[in-house]
Amino acid sequence: MKDLSDFFDIVGGLEDLRAAIPASSSDRISGIARTMSPILAGASWRRQYYSFAIVQIYSTHERFIRDLVTVTTRLMKDLYSTYESLPDVLKREHLMLTLKRLQDMAQGNPLDPVILRNEISDLVACFDGVIALNEEAMAKHTSNFRSGTVRQVLSRLDFKLEDCGTDAEGFGEFPFGVLVGLYATAESVLDDLANRRNDVAHGSDSEIVDIDTLRAIAETIYRYDLWLFRTMARSHLSGLVEREAVEVGTIDHAWTNRATNVRSIGRLNDLSSDLRPGAFGYVVKNKVQICTVGEIQVDNQRIAVATSGAGPFAVDLGVPIKTGSSFKVIPVALSRLERILLEATKEGKNVELVV
Structure with a gap:
């Protein structure tokens, strides 16, 4: 970019x-x-820079989506312990796409027997319980990466993509600037970009937009891709919490923090493990909320560490909570994976866009 x-x-x-x-x-x-x-x-100059910009914006987006699918496929061996434990949708899609790729390779000229043998070996390993997914097969798609295609490709990974308009807080303002009145959604910008890219590639005439509109289109696609990256990271982190997190305690009462006016202080009668301010945790009730432990008190006195049997504790979790919610943490053995996913949920959210 x-x-x-x-x-x-x-x-x-x-x-x-x-x-x-x-x-x-x-x-x-x-x-x-x-x-x-x-x-x-002259019109030639404007068409030249317009064509270059359209092709570059689209190719950057397509490359990003392919890389995202590849990296996410690779991440599955860290998120899950065995091939059998993978989501059924992912296993079915992986099998069908790998068989299609092997068939294409077998019909290729010249045939590379080493690569073919290795990919067959990986597929057999999957049926033996080892997660050895075919990244190339999972990321390949013959259509342009319009919003519908992106949704279809990501569904292979058992990820249901909603329109970014349903996450206005996460995506940000849209439409903005010169795009007001031109596009209703970020997805419509992406679909129009794919159409314009096809027109440029085939030499078809299309409306040439000015440099300011091209900048805004590029910014929208950049924001869309980063939003998608963050959304997938949150989804995988939530799944990890649901599968692997350990319950530290149950919130049986909640108070409002007067300084923030957020109902973020919860009472934990007892704990299954020590808890310190600054620790990452997750409030779970219907959905997973990421939180950082703030101040901890016992009998209105601040303490440095909460230990089992020394409660009840009043813990400020920094997010809105409800009575009956569970407070959970990820085991230390998975802390590296947890940090990777946590960092990904913040990627590009509060930085200025390069365009």
Whole structure:
């Protein structure tokens, strides 16, 4: 995306130059004007930078989705212990897609017997219980990566993708700027981008949009891909909590934190393990909420560590909680995987976009 940002800056500078050329008086600028003015004023120049931008925005998006599927497929051996424990949807899709890939390879010319043998061996290993998924098969798709295709590809991983409009807080404002009145959803921007990319690739005529609109399209796709990355990370983290987390205690009463006006303080009568401020944890009731343990008190006195048998404890968890919720933690053996997923849930959420 940095390369694309640099390209937009160059094009923007040339467009500013075109607008300034008639008012230029220096001999040097006049010479540039005579050379550049016919080029920058022509439709050919605008079509060239438009075509380049459309192809680059789309190819960056497609590469991101393929990489996301590849990395997520690879992550399955850390998220699950055996092939049998994988979601049924994933196992079925993996088998069908791998068999299709093996068939295509067998019909290829020239045939690479080493690669073919290795991929058959990995498939056999899966039936022996080892998670040795075929990343190439899982990530391949012959259609353009429109929103519907993205949804279909991610469903192979047992991930149900909702429209980003259902997560306004996570995705952010849309439409914005010059896109107001042009697009209703981020998904419609992606679908239109795929259509424009096809038009460019086949030399078809399509409406050329200006540089500001191209920037906004690029920003939307960038935001969409990062939102998708965060959403998948949250989903996998929630699944990990449901499968592997250990219950530390049950919240039998909740109070409002007067400083934040959030009902985030819960009473835990007893604990199954020690608890310290700053620890990561999860409040579970109907859904999984990520939280960080704040202040812990016993009899209105702040303590440095809560230990079994020393309660009841008042624990500020920093998120809205309800009575009857479970407070859970991930076992130490999975802490590295937990940190990876936690960091992914924050990726690009509070940084300025490069375009």
